[in-house]
Amino acid sequence: MSKRSRYTAVILAALILTVSFSAAFFALHEHTHSCVGENCPLCAASALCRTFFKALYVAFTALSAVPLCLIALKLSLKSILISGDTPVMLKVKMTD
Numbered sequence: 001m002s003k004r005s006r007y008t009a010v011i012l013a014a015l016i017l018t019v020s021f022s023a024a025f026f027a028l029h030e031h032t033h034s035c036v037g038e039n040c041p042l043c044a045a046s047a048l049c050r051t052f053f054k055a056l057y058v059a060f061t062a063l064s065a066v067p068l069c070l071i072a073l074k075l076s077l078k079s080i081l082i083s084g085d086t087p088v089m090l091k092v093k094m095t096d
Helices: 003-029 041-081
Strands: none
Touching (some): 003 041
């Protein structure tokens, strides 16, 4: 991984954390606001924050499931392809 892609990854991670914390702070701060009715902008912003957190949860869940699936696939393919012990695997010297 080059330095540029590392910096980009760090900046994107910092941006996601900043947005997450600011959305959480907003949701907590405006939780008990006096609602003005059906078209309340604070309720709409709070709903947008909840949608963001749900999407972030789904993305992290999917990203954490991918490595586990790859490991399971690798182990299952290894067990299928290596069906038993061969003389090469056992390092048997066949000198008859």
